[in-house]
Amino acid sequence: MSEGFPAPIYAETVLGVNFSDAQRYFLDALLDIHYAHLLMLTRQRIVPEDVARRCLEGLDNLDRQALASARYDGRYEDFFFHVEEELERACGADNAGRLHTARSRNDIGITQYRMRLRREILELVRELDAVRATLLALARRHIHTLMPGYTHTQPAQPTTLAHYLLAAIEFLGRDTTRCQAAFATVNRSPMGACAITTTGFPIDRQLTAELLGFEGLQLNAYGAIAATDYLAETGGAAAAAMLNLGKLTQDLLLWCTAEFGFLRLSDRWVQISSIMPQKRNPVALEHTRSLAGRAFAEAQALLGALHNTPFGDIVDSEDDLQPVAMTMLADARRALRLFAGLMAECEVNTERMAERAHSDFLTVTELADTLVRGEGVSFRQAHHLVSEAVRRLRGIYSETGMVDCVIELAPEALGRPLRVSREALLEAMDPAHFVSIRRIAGGPAPEAVEAALAEAEQRAAADARWIREKSALLARYPERVRDLRQSLLGTPANRR
Numbered sequence: 001m002s003e004g005f006p007a008p009i010y011a012e013t014v015l016g017v018n019f020s021d022a023q024r025y026f027l028d029a030l031l032d033i034h035y036a037h038l039l040m041l042t043r044q045r046i047v048p049e050d051v052a053r054r055c056l057e058g059l060d061n062l063d064r065q066a067l068a069s070a071r072y073d074g075r076y077e078d079f080f081f082h083v084e085e086e087l088e089r090a091c092g093a094d095n096a097g098r099l100h101t102a103r104s105r106n107d108i109g110i111t112q113y114r115m116r117l118r119r120e121i122l123e124l125v126r127e128l129d130a131v132r133a134t135l136l137a138l139a140r141r142h143i144h145t146l147m148p149g150y151t152h153t154q155p156a157q158p159t160t161l162a163h164y165l166l167a168a169i170e171f172l173g174r175d176t177t178r179c180q181a182a183f184a185t186v187n188r189s190p191m192g193a194c195a196i197t198t199t200g201f202p203i204d205r206q207l208t209a210e211l212l213g214f215e216g217l218q219l220n221a222y223g224a225i226a227a228t229d230y231l232a233e234t235g236g237a238a239a240a241a242m243l244n245l246g247k248l249t250q251d252l253l254l255w256c257t258a259e260f261g262f263l264r265l266s267d268r269w270v271q272i273s274s275i276m277p278q279k280r281n282p283v284a285l286e287h288t289r290s291l292a293g294r295a296f297a298e299a300q301a302l303l304g305a306l307h308n309t310p311f312g313d314i315v316d317s318e319d320d321l322q323p324v325a326m327t328m329l330a331d332a333r334r335a336l337r338l339f340a341g342l343m344a345e346c347e348v349n350t351e352r353m354a355e356r357a358h359s360d361f362l363t364v365t366e367l368a369d370t371l372v373r374g375e376g377v378s379f380r381q382a383h384h385l386v387s388e389a390v391r392r393l394r395g396i397y398s399e400t401g402m403v404d405c406v407i408e409l410a411p412e413a414l415g416r417p418l419r420v421s422r423e424a425l426l427e428a429m430d431p432a433h434f435v436s437i438r439r440i441a442g443g444p445a446p447e448a449v450e451a452a453l454a455e456a457e458q459r460a461a462a463d464a465r466w467i468r469e470k471s472a473l474l475a476r477y478p479e480r481v482r483d484l485r486q487s488l489l490g491t492p493a494n495r496r
Contacts, residue, residue: 011074018319019072022079025326027068029112030083032478034059036211037191038099039484046201047098053489055099058091078319080105102201103194106225106313110190113322114230115212120329121183121234122470125176127336128241129467132172132460134340136453138348139165143449146431147262147353148362155360158431161348162453163444169456171244176463178237183470185233189214190224196313197221211484213477228306228317231325238332239299242292245335249289256282262356264347284342291335298328357431361390361397366437367406370428374420385413399429 006015022030038055041047047055067083076082088096142161149159189209192198198221205217218224255262265282273279302324309316364386371382389405403425410418418425427433439445442452485491 006074006077011072014320015074015078016072019079019082021319021323023068023070025116025323026079026112027064027083029115030080030108031059031062031064032115032212032481033108033111033191034087034099035481035485036208037103039211039481039488040204040208041099041101042488043207043484044202044204046101046203049489051095051098053491054091054095055087056485056489056491058087058096061090062086080108102199102203103191106195107190107193109318110193110218110225111212113318114186114188114190114214116322117230117234117325117329118183118187119474120326121179121186121237122467122474124238124241124329124333124336125179125183125463126467127333127340128172128176128179129460129463131245131336131340131343132169132176132456134343135165135169135172136457136460138343138346139169139449139453142348142350143446143453145348145350145353146357146435148356148360155356155362157365158357158362158434159444160435160449161350161353162449163435166449166452166456168244168248173456173459173463175237175241175244178240180463180466182230182234182237184215186230187213187215188218188230189216190218193218193221193224196225211477211481213474215473222312226312228309231317231321232303232306234325235299235302235328238328239296242296242299242332242335245339246289246292246296249285249292249339253282253285253289256285261349261352264349265342266345266347268345269342284338288335288339288342291331291338295328295331295335298324298331302328354431358399359397361402363429363431363434364390364402366434367402367425367428370420370424371406371418374424375414375418377414381414385409388413399426402429 035056038047038052038059042049042052062083067086070082076085084096084100087099090096139162142165145161146158147161147164148155149157149164189205189212191208191212192203192205209215209217218227252263254260256265265280265284267280269282269284270280271283273281302321305316305321305324368379368382368386371377371385372379375382385406388409389402392405392409393401403422406425407418407422410416435444437445439448441448443449482492
């Protein structure tokens with residue numbers, strides 16, 4: 001480095017911050033990369049066994065706690081070189097220098113980013129799974145709970161709470177799919193790409209990938225360094241999940257109002273006012289919405305920083321940006337965990353929901369449908385007749401009043417009295433009947449909801465298996481390093 005490097009402001013605003021971020025997020029991954037790369041070089045006879053043993057001894061003797069707590073002092077450009085210097089002290093400069101054969105800070109950096117990111121994505125999927133499990137259990141208890149459905153924020157038609165929750169359960173499944181796809185993209189090894197063109201040494205990239213728990217290679221060496229869509233895909237998946245969570249949370253905050261009265265959080269999740277003794281503020285839901293919004297904004301920051309950057313090795317997608325991805329995923333997980341916790345203890349006011357389902361002309365779509373079936377008229381004719389009856393009642397709703405008005409208006413609207421019985425028309429006004437006959441796939445009828453819940457539970461079980469498999473994959477790769485070390489050099493691991 002040139003004399004006087006680094007400039008104090010540069011150290012304060014960039015280098016020191018990036019040093020701390022690397023300690024916090026990437027230390028374990030960096031050391032895992034050192035072990036895996038060394039063993040690959042040894043098996044390929046690029047590094048002699050005696051050098052490999054010295055390097056392994058040096059790696060084993062590195063004080064991870066000291067590395068994690070070191071302060072940036074400007075002697076080294078970044079944390080990578082600080083670790084390299086410590087390794088030189090531990091095993092000798094020449095031996096440590098041989099460890100850097102056939103690799104670059106470029107492929108090391110992208111590899112450690114991906115190794116940490118895949119763990120964060122896996123944890124996000126775990127939290128999505130917990131929210132879905134909570135909502136599935138709640139939906140199971142409320143298959144017959146009538147409630148109003150809304151369009152344009154206005155009461156629209158009767159449905160059930162289970163039917164409403166299934167819509168959220170389905171988007172949680174899609175959120176999970178998007179995160180699983182991001183995991184698959186992220187979990188490809190760039191090691192061996194070196195700077196951008198690989199190396200003339202006969203390395204085994206596939207072996208290194210397997211030793212680090214990757215499920216394949218990021219094959220093209222230029223793209224392994226230059227492409228940033230692994231970050232963009234992760235940001236997009238997180239953004240979609242937080243957008244979905246925010247919309248659901250907004251509904252539930254309205255449900256907690258006195259005007260709605262559909263939902264009540266337990267005392268463990270509400271806070272009082274410093275001046276108004278009666279207040280039960282559902283701030284846990286507000287925090288959920290806030291955290292979701294924050295994670296969503298961080299996803300936009302991630303994508304914005306990547307937009308229109310050169311297709312090559314560039315700092316825009318590296319040390320300055322990677323912590324944004326980590327913070328985004330941490331905030332997303334916080335929001336999901338908070339939401340799962342409060343929903344597991346909430347109280348549903350089923351009587352208030354049912355009361356609202358019996359009001360506001362919510363069933364008149366079925367009244368029009370009954371006229372279509374019983375009178376042989378077009379739906380548009382039936383719609384006009386029912387719509388006129390609604391206007392005549394001037395917002396004063398009663399089931400009998402609505403039926404009587406339709407019967408009275410029918411001769412003028414249809415040119416004859418109705419043939420459908422008054423009893424059939426009154427049945428059409430019943431929200432429970434409205435729900436029960438909407439039994440096709442995706443509808444709110446109990447049998448349709450039961451089928452949808454069974455399918456959602458099967459999907460959740462499959463996703464739980466995916467979580468177990470990927471968790472096992474990431475837990476298992478250090479064992480492969482230990483096994484190869486033992487078979488190549490006969491030295492057991494002895495990390496500090």
